[in-house]
Amino acid sequence: MQIITLEQIKLILPSLDLFPEIEKGFKAYSEGKVVVPPIGEMILEKGEVHIKYGFVRGGKYYVIKIASGFYCNPEYGLSSSNGLMLLFSQQTGELECILLDEGHLTNIRTAVAGAIVAKHLAPDPVHRIGIVGAGIQGRLQLHYLKDVVACREVMVWGTSTKELDLYRIDMEREGFRIETTGDASLLQRQCNLIVTATPSKRPLLSDVYLEEGTHITAVGSDTADKQELDPEILQHADLVVADSIVQCMERGEIFKAMEAGKMVKNKVVELGNIISGTSTGRANKEQITVADLTGVAVQDIGIATAVYSAFRGHAG
Amino acid sequence: MQIITLEQIKLILPSLDLFPEIEKGFKAYSEGKVVVPPIGEMILEKGEVHIKYGFVRGGKYYVIKIASGFYCNPEYGLSSSNGLMLLFSQQTGELECILLDEGHLTNIRTAVAGAIVAKHLAPDPVHRIGIVGAGIQGRLQLHYLKDVVACREVMVWGTSTKELDLYRIDMEREGFRIETTGDASLLQRQCNLIVTATPSKRPLLSDVYLEEGTHITAVGSDTADKQELDPEILQHADLVVADSIVQCMERGEIFKAMEAGKMVKNKVVELGNIISGTSTGRANKEQITVADLTGVAVQDIGIATAVYSAFRGHAG
Numbered sequence: 001m002q003i004i005t006l007e008q009i010k011l012i013l014p015s016l017d018l019f020p021e022i023e024k025g026f027k028a029y030s031e032g033k034v035v036v037p038p039i040g041e042m043i044l045e046k047g048e049v050h051i052k053y054g055f056v057r058g059g060k061y062y063v064i065k066i067a068s069g070f071y072c073n074p075e076y077g078l079s080s081s082n083g084l085m086l087l088f089s090q091q092t093g094e095l096e097c098i099l100l101d102e103g104h105l106t107n108i109r110t111a112v113a114g115a116i117v118a119k120h121l122a123p124d125p126v127h128r129i130g131i132v133g134a135g136i137q138g139r140l141q142l143h144y145l146k147d148v149v150a151c152r153e154v155m156v157w158g159t160s161t162k163e164l165d166l167y168r169i170d171m172e173r174e175g176f177r178i179e180t181t182g183d184a185s186l187l188q189r190q191c192n193l194i195v196t197a198t199p200s201k202r203p204l205l206s207d208v209y210l211e212e213g214t215h216i217t218a219v220g221s222d223t224a225d226k227q228e229l230d231p232e233i234l235q236h237a238d239l240v241v242a243d244s245i246v247q248c249m250e251r252g253e254i255f256k257a258m259e260a261g262k263m264v265k266n267k268v269v270e271l272g273n274i275i276s277g278t279s280t281g282r283a284n285k286e287q288i289t290v291a292d293l294t295g296v297a298v299q300d301i302g303i304a305t306a307v308y309s310a311f312r313g314h315a316g
Numbered sequence: 317m318q319i320i321t322l323e324q325i326k327l328i329l330p331s332l333d334l335f336p337e338i339e340k341g342f343k344a345y346s347e348g349k350v351v352v353p354p355i356g357e358m359i360l361e362k363g364e365v366h367i368k369y370g371f372v373r374g375g376k377y378y379v380i381k382i383a384s385g386f387y388c389n390p391e392y393g394l395s396s397s398n399g400l401m402l403l404f405s406q407q408t409g410e411l412e413c414i415l416l417d418e419g420h421l422t423n424i425r426t427a428v429a430g431a432i433v434a435k436h437l438a439p440d441p442v443h444r445i446g447i448v449g450a451g452i453q454g455r456l457q458l459h460y461l462k463d464v465v466a467c468r469e470v471m472v473w474g475t476s477t478k479e480l481d482l483y484r485i486d487m488e489r490e491g492f493r494i495e496t497t498g499d500a501s502l503l504q505r506q507c508n509l510i511v512t513a514t515p516s517k518r519p520l521l522s523d524v525y526l527e528e529g530t531h532i533t534a535v536g537s538d539t540a541d542k543q544e545l546d547p548e549i550l551q552h553a554d555l556v557v558a559d560s561i562v563q564c565m566e567r568g569e570i571f572k573a574m575e576a577g578k579m580v581k582n583k584v585v586e587l588g589n590i591i592s593g594t595s596t597g598r599a600n601k602e603q604i605t606v607a608d609l610t611g612v613a614v615q616d617i618g619i620a621t622a623v624y625s626a627f628r629g630h631a632g
Contacts, residue, residue: 001416003319035358037356037357037358038356040353040354040356040367040369041353042351042353042369042370042371042378044371044378044406045406046406046407046408046409047408047409049369049378049380049404049409051356051367051369051380053356053358053365053367054358055358055360062358062360062365064365064367064382066380066402066404068404068409069409070407070408070409073408073409076408078408078410082408082409082410082411083409083411084402084411086382086400088365088382088384090360090361090362091362091386092362092363092386092389092392092394092398093362093363093365093384093385093386093389093398093399094394094398095398095399095400095416095418098414100317100411102411
């Protein structure tokens with residue numbers, strides 16, 4: 001049994017081409033080749049824990065991923081996200097590898113999914129990227145967008161000036177031009193590719209400021225009580241995409257919009273089907289498109305398997 | 317973060333008094349002090365995986381336990397049960413300890429629960445113990461019964477003569493007198509404390525051979541498709557006890573009996589309430605009692621916390 005630490009994972013990651021790996025995973029998922037049981041969820045006083053697990057039929061491993069969000073952690077100098085991934089043999093149930101990623105691989109695969117969505121749904125050209133949330137995920141989303149979007153003009157929204165300043169410093173170092181704001185409506189009016197990446201429980205983006213041709217990827221809401229988008233955004237969108245339709249019926253923006261009576265299930269298209277071409281993506285420059293990413297175990301299977309395989313390759 | 321291996325766990329276990337620890341857990345569970353979300357379940361071609369998790373409100377840790385059963389494993393010289401337990405901080409979500417128990421702690425806490433049940437529900441005297449299933453769990457059940465039942469006369473049922481012979485050798489070494497059989501009806505007629513510990517998917521014990529005053533603990537069935545007891549046994553029993561009523565509505569013997577229309581929910585009493593005295597246990601020598609143990613996360617919380625605490629104590 002192999003234990004791989006966060007430090008080792010970080011050394012391996014740059015050598016991996018995760019984009020096709022995770023894109024392939026979404027495709028297989030929508031084709032019904034992946035078994036993904038319902039998410040395990042635990043709500044504690046200080047945080048929340050998600051257990052995502054599953055396997056690709058005929059594959060080598062099954063993967064169980066534990067990821068937590070304890071949003072007061074930064075007050076103690078700790079990361080809000082945490083967790084680990086476990087790979088087991090589909091033949092014997094033996095534990096083959098523990099990836100002590102401390103939530104890092106979850107953050108990465110979430111950001112990669114954001115980039116995959118942008119590749120398929122972003123308007124062309126993107127004139128300005130809007131990032132809602134100046135935390136870890138807000139950074140990673142922008143980082144991975146680099147490969148699929150030429151635009152380097154960015155507006156970032158946050159609630160803390162200090163956090164926004166740090167974000168600007170970090171991401172300008174990566175070659176972006178960053179403007180910070182505390183006004184989400186300004187961001188909405190100026191950006192046509194928007195990613196929301198906060199743990200908010202109330203809508204941050206409003207239907208009122210929604211511009212023609214905008215694409216929004218909502219990655220923050222992964223429970224039944226988190227929400228970043230006004231349900232009317234989904235109601236008025238020309239296309240609403242879910243990473244997993246089954247999952248988005250029970251959590252995330254689509255769930256919230258349906259709960260509010262602003263959406264019907266058959267309006268939703270699955271990401272894997274857009275990737276494979278089975279469903280139609282953005283049809284023109286004017287369409288408003290929304291993708292709701294709640295995070296599917298197939299992403300964890302993809303990234304965990306890729307890291308472990310590379311580690312074994314490196315180890316000879 | 318601490319990693320504790322199976323070898324280390326085995327060194328610690330003899331020093332632990334698990335019985336009161338797990339008894340206390342069942343009591344707390346029935347009092348509503350424990351959060352135990354629904355079991356995560358994954359059925360693969362060669363085996364099955366259960367994820368059990370939860371926390372005691374106000375406690376230090378939350379525990380996630382992964383346990384698998386791959387019943388062809390013994391053909392390759394591997395144990396059929398496998399898994400690990402993880403302890404995380406309730407305050408920060410940080411992983412504090414990995415118990416690489418390979419399923420051993422699950423086996424132990426299941427056997428301890430069997431002994432707890434026997435303490436509260438076994439007839440007095442037990443004139444002969446019947447063990448259905450000559451595997452690991454069949455051994456451990458008998459081992460832990462030692463402390464609560466004076467009887468050393470045992471009949472064990474199994475399908476393989478070789479397995480039965482090995483069982484006899486092992487358990488006679490522990491001070492029992494063992495008779496082996498391939499006839500479950502014989503076992504039923506001769507034993508008044510019976511434990512079933514197989515992964516069977518069809519009833520092994522029949523209502524026809526049920527003797528007055530018998531207690532049966534069914535530990536094998538922990539899914540919606542496994543079953544060891546004829547539903548009519550539960551129908552005719554004077555008392556039916558569940559480790560968790562919620563869980564036994566969806567899996568195990570009680571689920572099977574309800575599915576067959578032989579049981580109603582309000583006949584079922586919860587183990588923790590019998591331990592606390594809130595519910596009445598066996599009322600007389602003649603009653604037929606049945607306990608259905610599907611395995612509750614609170615047992616995992618109890619045993620994982622006990623092992624980790626002892627380990628830290630030993631480490632100074």
